Amino acid sequence: MTQIARRMLSAKAEQFTESVIREMTRLALKHNAVNLSQGFPDFAAPEEIKEAARQAISDDINQYAITWGAKPLRDAIVEKFERTQGIRVDPEREITICCGSTEAMMSAMMAIINPGDEIVVFEPFYENYGPDAILSGATPRFVKMRPPENENSFWSYDEKELAAAFGPHTKAIILNTPNNPTGKVFTRAELEFIRDLCMRWNAFCITDEIYEHILYDGAEHISMARIDGMRERTIVINGMSKTYSVTGWRVGWAIASPEATNSIRKVHDFLTVGAAAPLQAAGAVALRLPDSYYTQLAEKYRAKRDLMMGILANAGFKCIKPRGAYYIMTDISGFGAKDDVTFVRELIEDIGVAAVPGSSFYNDPAGLGSQQVRFAFCKVDQTLHAAAERLSRLKPR
């Protein structure tokens, strides 16, 4: 690239690379690898909601919806949030429908961040939060989560380290529960500890709850908005992608106080105007599916998790059992690989299975992540068995 061209580009965009996860998907396609990298299901979405989308297009719901979201979907979100979390929000003043939870997160950050503001982020973290911070102008303060020491413990953080990450410049903490990539589900006690810090430093909690229904072993999803004192200062980010297996639809939302929503709606309007109108109409149908749909979804993923844990253990990976979401973080130290990126490239090219290098979830690529790899198991059993067959060729040291 010439000097002139470089000077003409955004310094912000220069600070991050393209998504490693989505790059792995492209590499997987190139090498015809079984793709366990990006978190999208390879099975069909529920018939009722596909029919609802077709019907919406036939009914000519084909023009812009109201910028902050079609009323039927906002009403359905209100009903579902009350049913699942016991909180009633105002569809007129507290919900913004966006193009996926990705846009909801970006709009929320841009709506609250000012120059000099800091955000607290648990590490490892879903990789989007890094660029989200850069683009919105926030300085991230990372707090390490430590992998469990034995089968009975879980990913944890040091309360003192978390407390030390907050300060007068903290604008928000980004929470993701159930968590990608660790599978951690934050407990009420942990949420209350975070609540105390948010209150002390007058900070928001932006909580990404996109895996709320993918829970195992009796884990309960508690929204931060439900914790005493947090209703006003919580921005809930959620979407249809994972719960209804429609990652390509790009429908998500932010639930926030009227003041924050007012700001989020303005950012959202000028970023994207609105999410696809017919798919919002289908979303209103999806969010009213009976409770049995969510129970079956969790049970389906529980069986896949157990299958995948066995497959990876047989292939020589040390696995950390997730309590939520649909990923397994593994420790690859038994393979004697140079680092996670080299390991994954060889895994794709030589073995034919794609995964995500652990370092893409960490700020410092040379740290813990360099010996970790994440596998997604949101795939039909046939795909998982095909991966098993290929992984059996791997040779741990």
Ligand SMILES: Cc1ncc(COP(=O)(O)O)c(C=O)c1O
């Ligand atoms: C934690 C988390 N948040 C958000 C997203 C993206 O969600 P959406 O498809 O609604 O933009 C993902 C996708 O993998 C994710 O893992």
